[in-house]
Amino acid sequence: xxxxxxxxxxxxxxxxxxxxxxxxxxxxxxxxxxxxxxxxxxxxxxxxxxxxxxxxxxxxxxxxxxxxxxxxxxxxxxxxxxxxxxxxxxxxxxxxxxxxxxxxxxxxxxxxxxxxxxxxxxxxxxxxxxxxxxxxxxxxxxxxxxxxxxxxxxxxxxxx
Amino acid sequence: xxxxxxxxxxxxxxxxxxxxxxxxxxxxxxxxxxxxxxxxxxxxxxxxxxxxxxxxxxxxxxxxxxxxxxxxxxxxxxxxxxxxxxxxxxxxxxxxxxxxxxxxxxxxxxxxxxxxxxxxxxxxxxxxxxxxxxxxxxxxxxxxxxxxxxxxxxxxxxxxxxxxxxxxxxxxxxxxxxxxxxxxxxxxxxxxxxxxxxxxxxxxxxxxxxxxxxxxxxxxxxxxxxxxxxxxxxxxxxxxxxxxxxxxxxxxxxxxxxxxxxxxxxxxxxxxxxxxxxxxxxxxxxxx
Amino acid sequence: xxxxxxxxxxxxxxxxxxxxxxxxxxxxxxxxxxxxxxxxxxxxxxxxxxxxxxxxxxxxxxxxxxxxxxxxxxxxxxxxxxxxxxxxxxxxxxxxxxxxxxxxxxxxxxxxxxxxxxxxxxxxxxxxxxxxxxxxxxxxxxxxxxxxxxxxxxxxxxxxxxxxxxxxxxxxxxxxxxxxxxxxxxxxxxxxxxxxxxxxxxxxxxxxxxxxxxxxxxxxxxxxxxxxxxxxxxxxxxxxxxxxxxxxxxxxxxxxxxxxxxxxxxxxxxxxxxxxxxxxxxxxxxxxxxxxxxxxxxxxxxxxxxxxxxxxxxxxxxxxxxxxxxxxxxxxxxxxxxxxxxxxxxxxxxxxxxxxxxxxxxxxxxxxxxxxxxxxxxxxxxxxxxxxxxxxxxxxxxxxxxxxxxxxxxxxxxxxxxxxxxxxxxxxxxxxxx
Numbered sequence: 001x002x003x004x005x006x007x008x009x010x011x012x013x014x015x016x017x018x019x020x021x022x023x024x025x026x027x028x029x030x031x032x033x034x035x036x037x038x039x040x041x042x043x044x045x046x047x048x049x050x051x052x053x054x055x056x057x058x059x060x061x062x063x064x065x066x067x068x069x070x071x072x073x074x075x076x077x078x079x080x081x082x083x084x085x086x087x088x089x090x091x092x093x094x095x096x097x098x099x100x101x102x103x104x105x106x107x108x109x110x111x112x113x114x115x116x117x118x119x120x121x122x123x124x125x126x127x128x129x130x131x132x133x134x135x136x137x138x139x140x141x142x143x144x145x146x147x148x149x150x151x152x153x154x155x156x157x158x159x160x
Numbered sequence: 161x162x163x164x165x166x167x168x169x170x171x172x173x174x175x176x177x178x179x180x181x182x183x184x185x186x187x188x189x190x191x192x193x194x195x196x197x198x199x200x201x202x203x204x205x206x207x208x209x210x211x212x213x214x215x216x217x218x219x220x221x222x223x224x225x226x227x228x229x230x231x232x233x234x235x236x237x238x239x240x241x242x243x244x245x246x247x248x249x250x251x252x253x254x255x256x257x258x259x260x261x262x263x264x265x266x267x268x269x270x271x272x273x274x275x276x277x278x279x280x281x282x283x284x285x286x287x288x289x290x291x292x293x294x295x296x297x298x299x300x301x302x303x304x305x306x307x308x309x310x311x312x313x314x315x316x317x318x319x320x321x322x323x324x325x326x327x328x329x330x331x332x333x334x335x336x337x338x339x340x341x342x343x344x345x346x347x348x349x350x351x352x353x354x355x356x357x358x359x360x361x362x363x364x365x366x367x368x369x370x371x372x373x374x375x376x377x378x379x380x381x382x383x384x385x386x387x388x389x390x391x392x393x394x395x396x397x398x399x400x401x402x403x404x405x406x407x408x409x410x411x412x413x414x415x416x417x418x419x420x421x422x423x424x425x426x427x428x429x430x431x432x433x434x435x436x437x438x439x440x441x442x443x444x445x446x447x448x
Numbered sequence: 449x450x451x452x453x454x455x456x457x458x459x460x461x462x463x464x465x466x467x468x469x470x471x472x473x474x475x476x477x478x479x480x481x482x483x484x485x486x487x488x489x490x491x492x493x494x495x496x497x498x499x500x501x502x503x504x505x506x507x508x509x510x511x512x513x514x515x516x517x518x519x520x521x522x523x524x525x526x527x528x529x530x531x532x533x534x535x536x537x538x539x540x541x542x543x544x545x546x547x548x549x550x551x552x553x554x555x556x557x558x559x560x561x562x563x564x565x566x567x568x569x570x571x572x573x574x575x576x577x578x579x580x581x582x583x584x585x586x587x588x589x590x591x592x593x594x595x596x597x598x599x600x601x602x603x604x605x606x607x608x609x610x611x612x613x614x615x616x617x618x619x620x621x622x623x624x625x626x627x628x629x630x631x632x633x634x635x636x637x638x639x640x641x642x643x644x645x646x647x648x649x650x651x652x653x654x655x656x657x658x659x660x661x662x663x664x665x666x667x668x669x670x671x672x673x674x675x676x677x678x679x680x681x682x683x684x685x686x687x688x689x690x691x692x693x694x695x696x697x698x699x700x701x702x703x704x705x706x707x708x709x710x711x712x713x714x715x716x717x718x719x720x721x722x723x724x725x726x727x728x729x730x731x732x733x734x735x736x737x738x739x740x741x742x743x744x745x746x747x748x749x750x751x752x753x754x755x756x757x758x759x760x761x762x763x764x765x766x767x768x769x770x771x772x773x774x775x776x777x778x779x780x781x782x783x784x785x786x787x788x789x790x791x792x793x794x795x796x797x798x799x800x801x802x803x804x805x806x807x808x809x810x811x812x813x814x815x816x817x818x819x820x821x822x823x824x825x826x827x828x829x830x831x832x833x834x835x836x837x838x839x840x841x842x843x844x845x846x847x848x849x850x851x852x853x854x855x856x857x858x859x860x861x862x863x864x865x866x867x868x869x870x871x872x873x874x875x876x877x878x879x880x881x882x
Contacts, residue, residue: 002426003717005739006777008757009436010443010794017372017445018394027398045288079238080288086418089321089335093283096188100249100284102242121377121384121413121447144390153397157358192617314662320615327620330658331608331640332592339590341552341570348515348532360476360494365517367479369811369829406554408592423664423679427642430719437759440811442794 013047015119015143019056022063033150035065039141040113042071042127043078044120057119057143064146069111079103081118081126088125097126098133105134115139117146177276180257183248185279192320193278197271200315205274209267212311217263220307223299224260227252233291233301239284251291251301254280258308278312281305282319287418310420318419325415328378329424333431334411335378346381347404350388361396363388366439367403373441374402375432377448378411387447402445405435412446451523453857455485461875465489465505468870474503482851483521486865486874490527492516502529509543518554522562530556530567539567539581546581553578555594564600568593576631577603584631591628593642597650604629604644604653609637621660627670629653634670641667643682647690654683654692666694666708673708681719687727695719695732704732704747712747720760724767731761731770743772743802750802758799762814764821771800771815771824776808798840800824805840812837813852818859823879825862827852836864836882843882 012020021027041061048054054075061068071078082101090097098105108116108130116131116138118124124140131138177183213220234240234250243249248257258277262269287302295301312318318326328337344365351363364370374395380387395402404410409431416424436444456462464487470477476494483489490504499512502519504527515532522528528541530553537553538545552570559565566579574587577594579601590608597603610624623637627644640658647653654668663676666683668690675696683694686706696705701714704721712718721732734744740753743761759773775796796812797804811829818824825838833846836853849867856863862882864875 001422002429003735003738003741006755008433008775009441012443012445014391014445014447017443021394021398021400026400027394045286045290049289076293077290080286080290082238082286085285085287086322086325086415087283087286089325089415090283090319091321092190093188093319096186096283100239100242103238104242121379142387142390144387144394147394148390151394151397153358153393157361157396159357159359195618316617316621316661320617323617324615324620327617331625339570339575340568340592341554344554345552348517352514360478362478421661423658423662426679433757437757440813442811 013050013053013119015047015057015060016050016053018060018143018147022060027147028152029063029147029150030152035115035146035150036067037114038067038069038112039065039115039117040069040071040108040111041117041119042081042123043075044118044123045078045080045084047120048078049076060143060146061117064150065115065117069113071107071111079107081123081130083122083124083126083129088122094129095133098129101126101130102134104130105136108136108138113138115141117141117143119143177257179261179273179276180248183257183276188283190319192318192323193275196315196317196323197275200271200274200317202268202270205269205271205315206267208314209262209269209311212307212314213259213263213267216307220259220263220304223255223301223304224263226297226299227255228297230296232294232296236290236294238290249284251285254285255301255304259304259311262311274312274315274317277308278317278319281308281312282322306420309418310422313419313421322415322419326419326421326424329411329414329416329428330421333408333424333428335413335415336382336411338378338382338411340408343381343410344406346385347388350385350392354389354392358393358396361392363392364403366406367401369440370401370403371442372400372402373436373439373444374404375410375412375444375446376404377413379413380447403439403441405439407435407438409435412448414448451485452854455863456487457856457861457863457876459874459876461873462487463871463873465872466870467491467867467872470503470506471870477503479519480849480867480872481519481521482865482872483525483527484523484854485525486851486854486863488521488525488527489872490519490521492519499533502527511543518556520556520558522558522565523560524562526562528556528565530554537569539565539578541565546578548578548581548583550578550583557594557596559596559600560598561600564596566594566596566603568605575605575607576628577605579603584628586628586631586633588628588633593644595644595646595653597646598648599650602630602646602650604646606641606644606655607633609633623659627653627655627667634667636667636670636672638667645683645685647685648687649690652685652690654685654694656680656682656694665696666692668692673705675705675708684721684723687723687725689727693721693730695721702734704730712744715744717741718744722761722763724763725765726767729763729767731763733758733760733772741774743770743799745770750799752799752802752804754799759814762817764817765819766821769801769817769821769824771798771817773797773812773814773826774799774804796828798824798826798837805837807840807842809837809842816852816855818855819857820859823855823859825853825855825882834866836862838879838882 082097173187240249474493478492481490501509513531518530536549550569555568557566575591576584576587588607591605595604607628626634626637638657641655643656665673677696679697681695695718702718703710704712715734717735731745741758742750742753754774756775795808797808809828813827828837834850836843847866851865854863
């Protein structure tokens with residue numbers, strides 16, 4: 001709309017950037033700290049349609065979690081969290097939104113996961129509402145949380 | 161596997177559309193819909209609809225004529241599937257009950273109709289593109305929904321919390337009305353918090369020539385400061401030369417895009433790029 | 449600019465400070481700030497007691513703070529910074545504090561001669577401006593952005609006139625934002641105002657305004673242009689006049705308007721207009737077609753255009769030449785190249801009067817004209833090191849850190865401020881030796 005065809009600067013979503021940090025070896029994961037509980041992941045609608053993002057996100061999850069279980073359907077066929085498109089702001093419509101996403105509750109429950117990973121803030125809002133309204137009893141985690149819990153920090157950088 | 165229906169099924173007041181009898185919903189009070197329509201006049205509605213549709217009525221009519229009502233878009237929509245296949249939640253119905261009707265009536269619709277349109281496009285569609293993906297003719301249903309959102313925006317009829325965020329963007333260029341000094345204060349405070357545990361851990365503001373400019377979601381400095389803390393730790397462990405801008409725009413979210421406030425949308429994107437150019441960074445990393 | 453003539457242009461090299469030594473001496477050393485004349489280098493260090501202070505050429509300030517930022521040298525070589533301790537911000541000029549203290553202080557702004565300092569402040573839960581330590585008595589619900597007049601005597605900021613209850617969508621649409629100049633708000637309020645700027649004679653103030661959810665125009669001293677537009681970008685006063693030019697969007701596209709009257713052709717995009725020093729010519733960034741960027745001078749676009757970006761135009765001192773940073777993507781018409789980390793994706797160069805320098809760099813800073821307008825140089829980055837490039841030719845030396853070089857008044861020499869081997873040097877080098 002501004003007149004750009006090319007992006008004037010390289011733009012990445014945090015998940016794509018974390019993927020780059022992991023594959024380039026700049027960020028190392030301590031395998032003993034990997035999350036052991038079964039996890040699943042919400043594919044964010046807008047980012048996942050970007051080439052390769054779905055696989056990059058799975059790479060991050062597999063690098064930090066031992067038991068990843070995909071929802072069905074997944075990747076670009078996944079269902080929205082119902083907070084996309086600006087609906088995340090509508091806290092006074094939370095029940096309406098979560099009720100309108102029984103499909104998501106069923107998808108999540110079918111995986112048997114204990115944690116839903118959300119790579120995007122909107123997704124987190126939507127998934128938390130679904131978990132709450134449908135009494136799924138799961139936790140929700142972000143990529144940054146997964147990485148901070150499992151990454152190696154060189155000893156010399158720590159202040160004892 | 162069926163999920164136990166835990167939604168409280170208290171008897172709720174229903175609203176039945178006067179234009180489409182099959183459209184029945186729970187009453188969900190929202191001043192952004194209920195009060196704003198009182199300011200509308202038939203002239204203003206007609207003028208706005210015509211301004212937005214403008215030269216594109218043939219494109220919309222082409223969608224109307226091409227659609228064979230096969231229902232594949234409905235099966236693609238989680239709203240339809242989750243609401244026991246209520247046909248009024250089908251993407252095709254969301255077009256039929258809004259912009260198609262506006263075209264049929266040549267923009268002569270009333271305020272109550274606009275309210276219903278706003279409810280449909282702002283609370284029953286996530287613009288997730290799944291329906292467009294499954295449409296055998298590849299009809300761009302989300303583009304149409306976006307046009308209806310634009311009409312509602314120009315008429316000021318938007319659920320209160322969405323409009324409030326969009327208005328926050330208009331002035332502050334962030335979604336949470338954060339003052340400029342509060343943004344800076346949060347970053348400095350977070351640096352003190354995480355800095356206590358690690359040697360020279362930074363939340364660096366305006367670092368010229370950094371590799372990465374990191375742009376959070378507006379809510380992070382307001383209610384999710386732990387995201388800034390975690391990001392600082394990740395950048396630190398990975399040895400990334402990163403920065404955050406001191407100046408607007410730093411919020412990577414855009415309710416302006418969702419309500420189709422084109423000017424604010426452009427100011428946000430331009431502001432992000434201006435910061436990238438000013439700080440001579442190599443790449444932008446966005447949380448949204 | 450008389451100050452530059454007074455600098456030391458004879459001493460070839462001054463070894464000012466050993467930054468590596470600082471790093472050994474103090475637990476933490478954060479960022480470096482060089483003075484314009486290159487004689488001083490400042491940083492923030494952490495002291496033993498986990499507080500922070502400044503270090504200028506090795507001179508450590510005995511006062512310590514919880515936070516320090518906006519470190520700056522003024523053109524007349526005073527060292528200023530914003531300091532914070534015991535919940536109070538204070539501005540320090542050469543270790544002397546302004547008397548007033550603030551809950552918040554930001555947007556540190558200097559007049560062109562550096563003799564006047566303005567900041568946005570929050571004090572007693574209200575917002576305003578402090579100029580040279582004189583804080584506005586009139587303060588407001590919120591303040592964003594600051595403008596300091598060219599003569600350094602007047603200040604303006606964007607203010608919120610009324611407090612809004614959370615979620616008050618109607619109150620907002622009544623318009624609760626305006627401009628306050630020297631503490632006095634304009635009578636008229638708007639849904640939004642932004643892009644505040646002073647006239648060259650320091651007497652007038654202009655902004656972009658938004659009336660409602662869809663109409664925009666420019667306002668000067670509280671009076672709006674008669675015409676409204678679909679969108680406007682930042683206004684700019686013409687030198688030695690009160691005429692205002694601003695990009696405006698009409699149904700045909702973007703054009704440049706003077707005092708509300710469109711005077712240029714229309715473009716897909718148009719912004720960052722600049723006047724030549726003599727005030728006779730206007731250059732601006734334009735997109736003559738979708739996805740192509742260039743500079744237009746007096747409504748005539750350069751013959752060359754670029755795919756990614758063109759940064760704001762810079763006029764030569766004689767007003768005859770224009771230079772700008774340009775960026776071309778490796779793979780034109782292919783979005784993926786920008787989305788993925790393609791090696792060599794950052795391809796920057798400088799274009800002068802439409803002709804780009806041969807080759808490209810990982811990064812290029814703003815071009816600088818020589819006093820005689822005949823040469824153009826820029827700080828550039830290649831393989832992670834910083835170089836000086838003149839008229840497209842890259843210099844021999846790569847530095848760990850480099851500040852923008854300065855031409856000597858006769859244009860024969862360059863002042864180079866750089867870090868090499870962990871040491872900060874001030875050098876004066878003849879142009880032909882670069």
